[in-house]
Amino acid sequence: MSWLRLWRKEPRQKPIDLIVMRLADMYLVHPQQDNSRVCSQCGEAVGIYPSGQAILARHPDTVITCSVCAGPMDPSTALAPGALEEPFQSQRREDR
Numbered sequence: 001m002s003w004l005r006l007w008r009k010e011p012r013q014k015p016i017d018l019i020v021m022r023l024a025d026m027y028l029v030h031p032q033q034d035n036s037r038v039c040s041q042c043g044e045a046v047g048i049y050p051s052g053q054a055i056l057a058r059h060p061d062t063v064i065t066c067s068v069c070a071g072p073m074d075p076s077t078a079l080a081p082g083a084l085e086e087p088f089q090s091q092r093r094e095d096r
Contacts, residue, residue: 015061019070019077020046028090039066049090051080 023035023045034048040063048056048064056062 015063016055016059017063017065017070018048018052018055018080019065019067019073020048020052022066022068023047025067027093028087029093030086030090037064039069040064041069042066044068049080049083049086051082051086054082055080 020037020039022039026047029047030049032050032053034053035045037046037048038044039046044066046064046066056064
């Protein structure tokens with residue numbers, strides 16, 4: 001599941017921070033998940049569900065951050081559109 005952290009700053013908006021899970025921490029994986037990206041802060045491999053991939057396609061300057069590096073969520077954090085349905089479309093990881 002992907003989370004978005006939005007910052008609003010005048011006159012320019014900062015990039016979107018896409019908060020995703022580390023691949024090693026994922027118990028469920030989505031059939032169309034992207035495992036080719038890494039966290040911008042720690043370099044750990046992350047899994048990006050389709051909702052997060054859609055954000056990356058629309059906003060190429062998005063910063064990918066794993067949930068460990070992102071820390072506690074603040075009030076401006078929101079789910080990416082479509083993220084609520086994705087856990088039901090996911091499967092348990094084979095290697096767990």
